[in-house]
Amino acid sequence: MLMSKAPIPGKTKTRLQSHLKPEECAELHRAFLKDISAKLKNINIKHKTLDLFLSYTPEGSENLFSDLIGDDFKLILQTGKDLGARMYNSITEVHNQSSKPVIITGTDLPSLPAEIITEAVAALKEKDVVIGPAVDGGYYLIGMQTPLPFLFTCKEWGSDSVLVKTINSASEHNLKIHFLPEWYDIDTFNELLLFRNELIKMKKDKFYPEHSSIYLEKILNNK
Numbered sequence: 001m002l003m004s005k006a007p008i009p010g011k012t013k014t015r016l017q018s019h020l021k022p023e024e025c026a027e028l029h030r031a032f033l034k035d036i037s038a039k040l041k042n043i044n045i046k047h048k049t050l051d052l053f054l055s056y057t058p059e060g061s062e063n064l065f066s067d068l069i070g071d072d073f074k075l076i077l078q079t080g081k082d083l084g085a086r087m088y089n090s091i092t093e094v095h096n097q098s099s100k101p102v103i104i105t106g107t108d109l110p111s112l113p114a115e116i117i118t119e120a121v122a123a124l125k126e127k128d129v130v131i132g133p134a135v136d137g138g139y140y141l142i143g144m145q146t147p148l149p150f151l152f153t154c155k156e157w158g159s160d161s162v163l164v165k166t167i168n169s170a171s172e173h174n175l176k177i178h179f180l181p182e183w184y185d186i187d188t189f190n191e192l193l194l195f196r197n198e199l200i201k202m203k204k205d206k207f208y209p210e211h212s213s214i215y216l217e218k219i220l221n222n223k
Helices: 013-019 022-048 062-069 083-098 114-123 162-172 187-200 210-221
Strands: 001-004 052-057 072-078 102-106 129-133 137-142 177-179
Touching: 001 022, 001 083, 013 022, 013 187, 022 052, 022 062, 022 114, 022 210, 052 062, 052 187, 062 072, 072 083, 072 210, 083 102, 102 114, 114 137, 114 210, 129 162, 137 162, 187 210
Parallel strands: 001 052, 001 102, 052 072, 129 177
Antiparallel strands: 102 137, 129 137
């Protein structure tokens, strides 16, 4: 499951507005959505047993996703007073519909290797929880066999303590955890430049984030 805000200027990727215009941030988000959804669809061609979902906000914005992710994803409206509640409610809804383990990640990961996602899928065959640690102290991916509300009670979402508190909660309940390689979200301009440098070294295969690469060069060349 992907979680995403609608790509509306001024409402998404706001931390990048230190260097980019609100319209540029929204278009970059659109490119990220195209690439990460295409990556998941390509992974599913191999596995064939995955159900793909998009958990979105705000209400009434579902039409803004139709040309970005196609018909492969079922849409679910995010509900809840904070990020933890929205994630837990989304995971519960997906689990109710699919009766399978659920993996949730964001759209700010166009450079995330497909191998990491397939590793997460495989790990949930044996482990209770899978976590992808983010370099900022949070996590970029979390998966679980069944919805676990105690993993989403953190009061400081967005802080560098989210990962540690999540691990502690899982350990207190004696859950078996599989850790994925550390990765980074693209929230800041420095992270965007890091992504640009990585694009130079990436193999241009079916998982290459082409839309993000093209639009990134377009906006940075105009600076």
